[in-house]
Every structure is written in structure tokens, then in C-alpha cells.
Amino acid sequence: MQSALFQIGKWFVHTPAALQALIRVLLYVIPLLLLVPMFIWWERRLLSWMQDRIGPNRVGPFGLLQAIADGVKLFFKEDITPASIDRLIYFVAPAIALFPAFALGGTLPWGPNRLLTPMADVNIGVLYIMAVSSLGVYGVVLGGYAPNNKYSLLGGLRSSAQLISYELAMGMSLAAIALASGSLKVTEFVHQQEMPIWGADQAVWIQNWNLFTPYGFLAGIIFAICMVAETNRAPFDLPEAENELIAGYHTEYSSMKFAVYFMGEYAAMFVFSGVFAAVFLGGYNFLPIRWEALIDDYPAATAFWQFMQALNYYGAPIWFIGKCIGGLSVYIWLRATLPRLRYDQLMSLGWRCLLPLSVANFMAVGFWVLLTRLMGGMEQFESDAQPLATLGLLLIDVLIVMVVDRVYRRGSGKEMASRTIEMVDPPVLRSIELVDGGEPVVPANG
Amino acid sequence: MPSITITPDLIVFVPLALVAALSAIGVVALKNAVRSALCLVLNFFTLSALYFNLRAEIIGITQVVVYTGAIMVLFLFVIMLLNLGAPQLLAEKKDLKIGAGLAGGVILFGVIAGTIFPPLVSVNVIHAPTKYGEPATLGHTLFTQFVWPFEVASILLLVGIVGSILLAKRKI
Numbered sequence: 001m002q003s004a005l006f007q008i009g010k011w012f013v014h015t016p017a018a019l020q021a022l023i024r025v026l027l028y029v030i031p032l033l034l035l036v037p038m039f040i041w042w043e044r045r046l047l048s049w050m051q052d053r054i055g056p057n058r059v060g061p062f063g064l065l066q067a068i069a070d071g072v073k074l075f076f077k078e079d080i081t082p083a084s085i086d087r088l089i090y091f092v093a094p095a096i097a098l099f100p101a102f103a104l105g106g107t108l109p110w111g112p113n114r115l116l117t118p119m120a121d122v123n124i125g126v127l128y129i130m131a132v133s134s135l136g137v138y139g140v141v142l143g144g145y146a147p148n149n150k151y152s153l154l155g156g157l158r159s160s161a162q163l164i165s166y167e168l169a170m171g172m173s174l175a176a177i178a179l180a181s182g183s184l185k186v187t188e189f190v191h192q193q194e195m196p197i198w199g200a201d202q203a204v205w206i207q208n209w210n211l212f213t214p215y216g217f218l219a220g221i222i223f224a225i226c227m228v229a230e231t232n233r234a235p236f237d238l239p240e241a242e243n244e245l246i247a248g249y250h251t252e253y254s255s256m257k258f259a260v261y262f263m264g265e266y267a268a269m270f271v272f273s274g275v276f277a278a279v280f281l282g283g284y285n286f287l288p289i290r291w292e293a294l295i296d297d298y299p300a301a302t303a304f305w306q307f308m309q310a311l312n313y314y315g316a317p318i319w320f321i322g323k324c325i326g327g328l329s330v331y332i333w334l335r336a337t338l339p340r341l342r343y344d345q346l347m348s349l350g351w352r353c354l355l356p357l358s359v360a361n362f363m364a365v366g367f368w369v370l371l372t373r374l375m376g377g378m379e380q381f382e383s384d385a386q387p388l389a390t391l392g393l394l395l396i397d398v399l400i401v402m403v404v405d406r407v408y409r410r411g412s413g414k415e416m417a418s419r420t421i422e423m424v425d426p427p428v429l430r431s432i433e434l435v436d437g438g439e440p441v442v443p444a445n446g
Numbered sequence: 447m448p449s450i451t452i453t454p455d456l457i458v459f460v461p462l463a464l465v466a467a468l469s470a471i472g473v474v475a476l477k478n479a480v481r482s483a484l485c486l487v488l489n490f491f492t493l494s495a496l497y498f499n500l501r502a503e504i505i506g507i508t509q510v511v512v513y514t515g516a517i518m519v520l521f522l523f524v525i526m527l528l529n530l531g532a533p534q535l536l537a538e539k540k541d542l543k544i545g546a547g548l549a550g551g552v553i554l555f556g557v558i559a560g561t562i563f564p565p566l567v568s569v570n571v572i573h574a575p576t577k578y579g580e581p582a583t584l585g586h587t588l589f590t591q592f593v594w595p596f597e598v599a600s601i602l603l604l605v606g607i608v609g610s611i612l613l614a615k616r617k618i
Contacts, residue, residue, distance in 0.1 A: 123580045127507045134515025145526050
């Protein structure tokens with residue numbers, strides 16, 4: 001077994017670069033293609049569990065084969081093509097929607113082996129992710145335009161406005177992390193997160209996952225919100241708001257073409273969760289613990305630390321996929337919990353809250369980097385300023401939570417105020433009950 | 447005429463260049479405005495792939511982020527909102543403009559080719575310096591050698607943004 005693996009490794013190192021690249025691509029695409037049907041099953045089961053339903057449990061054990069049954073159904077359904085459409089664009093749009101979802105992971109490392117894992121470890125890793133995710137809008141816009149349907153077009157237009165708005169905040173939040181890490185490579189982000197934690201000199205055995213640092217926490221929340229908006233998922237699923245737009249941009253798509261849209265959405269959700277895991281959650285590391293530091297500090301349990309280190313190293317793909325599935329579950333949780341935003345709330349959240357906050361975060365990180373460059377090496381400064389900076393950034397974090405809360409609770413004033421009409425339990429009825437015999441007394445404010 | 451050695455770069459380059467050229471023709475030749483815009487998107491995308499092929503990663507990705515991902519989306523947005531009528535209404539009259547345009551295009555091609563081709567005649571393998579086109583190199587050059595043009599360009603862009611807000615909103 002050992003020698004067979006060694007032989008494969010030896011063969012791989014000596015194969016031509018083009019073949020190596022092909023293998024890297026296959027190692028990414030095949031698991032993704034295999035997992036996408038599972039996500040659909042997982043969403044339906046988890047959602048039904050959250051809503052006190054049973055969900056699909058008939059096909060196969062736990063309903064696991066439901067996705068295959070759905071696929072067969074979609075494949076053999078009548079493929080309705082509306083008349084008076086832009087035929088070429090109509091057929092190409094689902095494919096365009098699928099492309100960015102799969103291409104998004106091109107620079108994502110799912111393990112520590114650099115020969116196998118990011119398809120291209122280019123110097124522009126994060127920019128690549130931004131660029132490809134910005135292409136996602138085409139599938140939706142063209143799908144909205146091609147069938148010559150007003151509802152579809154409205155969905156497409158909504159989506160293009162939404163995606164463009166949330167891309168900005170997303171880019172700024174990633175830029176803050178890039179500034180702190182000093183690189184644009186996603187692999188370098190992961191490497192930086194394996195360092196001792198920021199701002200706590202005593203705890204060298206905790207990894208510096210970006211979500212644990214104040215600026216990273218802020219950027220992480222902003223990125224998570226934008227990521228939901230970018231994948232058109234609830235509560236940002238206005239492009240397919242069924243109470244207003246039937247099904248939005250995919251109203252006129254049936255059978256396999258609809259399935260392709262569906263697949264693209266799920267693949268995008270999964271890969272975006274992967275981006276979140278790689279940038280904010282320590283990538284393919286199991287726990288935020290530096291086992292090598294523990295070996296130095298507590299040598300008594302060296303064997304155990306070494307075992308954990310090996311587990312962390314060799315199980316990397318499992319931990320990474322686990323984090324991705326965790327992200328996916330949060331998507332589903334959000335869908336089960338939050339109501340859809342109104343259009344003005346959507347725009348206000350994107351432009352008035354997330355964008356200024358992410359820019360402020362970016363500037364704070366930039367200021368901090370500048371300060372450490374200028375004052376580098378001065379121990380007094382390090383010990384004094386770091387807690388101060390931590391405090392300041394934490395304050396910003398509290399701010400963002402308040403802002404998001406405000407958007408949900410109050411909206412923008414007037415429109416929401418009209419919705420608080422006392423429809424339930426009107427005081428009139430209660431006062432009627434109180435009066436016995438004579439005329440019911442209607443309260444003055446009724 | 448020097449012989450061309452077939453390298454992996456060339457194998458990638460030829461189909462990309464072909465698609466880029468065809469889609470560029472499609473932009474002006476197609477009757478449907480949305481299809482024209484899509485051809486332009488495809489052209490920008492293949493152009494960025496060509497930049498990657500030349501190891502100019504940062505320019506390639508900027509091409510995708512700025513042109514393919516942002517500007518062309520707005521173009522499509524506007525075309526769809528305007529809802530330009532049937533293609534035959536948009537047909538241009540065949541007059542001198544076409545001939546003049548063709549002549550202008552040929553002259554432009556001649557001018558650009560005259561500058562670009564002579565140094566490229568003997569080149570058949572790409573040999574860029576190792577750090578060429580990396581973000582760090584580009585950033586360093588922008589903020590040292592070209593800091594003034596860079597800042598002036600950024601001020602120009604800022605003026606553009608403020609101006610567009612001023613024009614769009616009567617009351618501020």
C-alpha cells in the first residue's frame with residue numbers, strides 16, 4: 001500500500017505539467033459534481049427538520065437517492081421552449097450560469113499539497129475569485145432577457161443590480177484580509193492563518209484564523225452577507241421572488257435547463273463556502289490549534305500532539321469539505337430563518353451599511369499595517385497599541401451587528417411604520433366583551 | 447521567415463486569438479444589440495485569457511473584473527432597459543460611411559502593426575522576466591516611477607464619479 005502510493009507519487013511528479021494540471025482540475029471538478037446532488041438532498045432534509053417536517057425519506061436509505069430520482073424526473077420532463085424567444089441566448093444562458101460556479105474554485109486550496117491542490121496557485125488568487133464571481137450575473141441576466149417575458153426580465157434586472165452592489169462590499173472585505181496577509185494568494189492566506197494568533201502573545205498555540213481577529217471578524221460577517229447575496233439565496237432571493245415574479249429569471253426554463261440553473265446555484269453556494277473557509281476559517285486545518293507549538297510547550301503528550309498533527313495534515317480534504325458543508329448548512333439555516341428583504345432594504349443594506357463598514361475596516365487595517373511598519377520592532381508600542389487596536393476594531397464589530405439588526409427591525413421608517421397596523425387582537429373586540437347588555441363601547445383611539 | 451516552434455503557449459494562444467478575432471467581428475457584424483454586447487463580453491474574456499498567456503496576470507484579471515464583470519453588465523442592463531425594437535429598424539443605410547470606416551480601420555491597423563510587428567518578427571517564444579506582471583511588481587512601479595500619472599488618473603476618476611452623481615441627482 002505504502003509503496004503503491006509512493007509509486008503513484010513518483011509518477012505524478014515526473015508527468016508533464018499539462019497532465020498534472022488536468023489531474024488537478026479533475027480532482028476539483030469530479031468531487032464537486034458528485035456532491036451537488038447530495039447538497040440538494042441535504043437542503044431538503046435539513047430544511048424540513050428545521051420546519052418540523054419529515055422531508056424526502058422514501059427513495060433509498062434516508063431518502064438519499066431522492067436527488068437521482070429528481071434528476072431522472074427533470075431529464076424526462078417535457079422540455080417547453082416558449083415561442084418568440086432569443087433562441088441562441090435562451091439555450092446558452094444556463095451554461096453561462098454554470099460556468100462561474102465551477103470556475104470559482106480555481107485558486108482554492110483544499111489540502112496542504114501544492115502539487116495537487118489549487119488548480120493554479122497564481123499571484124492574483126483573491127482577485128480571480130472576485131472576477132469569476134462577477135461573471136455570475138450573466139447567466140441570470142441573459143436568462144431573464146432571452147425568454148421575452150416581463151417577469152423574467154424584472155428578475156434579471158433585479159439580480160444584476162443586486163450582484164453589482166454586493167460585489168463592492170465583498171471585494172473591500174477581501175481586500176482588508178489581503179492587506180493584513182500581505183499577499184493576494186489564497187494559499188498564502190491559509191499559511192498566514194497557521195501563525196500564532198494576532199494580539200495574544202501568551203497563546204502561541206492558537207492559530208490566527210482570520211475570523212478570530214477583530215478586522216477579520218468584521219470582514220467575515222460582511223463577506224458572509226455578500227456571499228449569500230451573490231448566490232441569490234434567501235434572504236436575498238429577490239431575483240426569483242415567487243410572490244412577485246413567478247420564478248424570476250428562470251420562469252421560462254423547464255426540464256434540464258432549469259436543472260442546470262439549480263446545479264449552478266448549489267455549486268456556487270458550496271464553492272463560496274469554500275472561499276469563506278479558506279479566507280476566514282483557516283482553510284483545510286481541522287482545529288485552530290498549532291500542534292507543533294504544543295509539542296514545544298507540553299512535551300509530555302508529544303505522541304498525542306504528533307498524532308493530531310498527522311491527522312490534521314492527512315485529513316485536510318475532509319476538514320475542508322466539512323467546513324464547506326458547514327457553510328452550506330448555514331445557507332439553509334438562513335433560508336429557514338430570515339424573511340426575504342424588501343428591495344429598498346436590500347439596496348440600503350448593501351450601499352449604506354456594508355460598503356462603508358468594509359471600507360472603514362479596510363482603512364483601519366491599512367492604518368494598522370502602516371503603524372507596524374513605522375514602529376516596527378518597538379516592543380513598548382507593540383504591547384501598548386495592540387490591545388487598543390483590538391478594542392477599536394471590536395467596537396466596529398458591535399456597530400455592524402447593530403446596523404444589520406436595524407435594517408431588519410426598522411427598515412427605513414415610513415413604509416415599515418404602516419405595516420404595524422394592529423391587525424391581530426384588535427382592542428375593539430376586547431372592549432365588546434367587557435360590556436354586558438347595552439351598546440358596545442368603542443374606544444376613542446380604535 | 448523564421449520557423450515557428452510549436453509550444454504549449456502557442457497551442458493555447460491560437461484558439462484564443464481566433465475566438466477573440468471572431469467575436470470582435472461579431473460585435474460590429476451582428477444585427478441584435480444584445481448579441482453584439484455578448485460578443486464584446488466574449489472578446490474581453492478571451493483577451494484576458496491572452497493576457498494570462500503572456501504572464502500578465504494582474505492586467506488579465508483587471509480586464510475581467512472591470513470590463514467583463516462590471517462595464518459590460520451595465521451595457522447589457524441599458525440595452526435591455528431601452529428595449530431597442532426590431533433589428534431591421536436599426537439597419538444602417540449603405541453609404542460612404544462604411545467605406546470611410548473600412549479605410550480608417552485599415553490605416554489604424556497599419557499604424558499599430560508598423561509599431562508592434564518589427565520588434566516581434568524574430569520572437570517565437572514568450573520570455574518575460576520572472577516577476578513581470580505580478581501584482582507586487584506592478585504596484586511598486588505604479589507607486590514609485592509612475593506615482594504622478596497614477597494619482598492624476600485617480601483624481602480624474604473621482605471627478606467622474608462625483609460628476610455622475612451631480613448629473614443624476616438634481617437635489618443633493
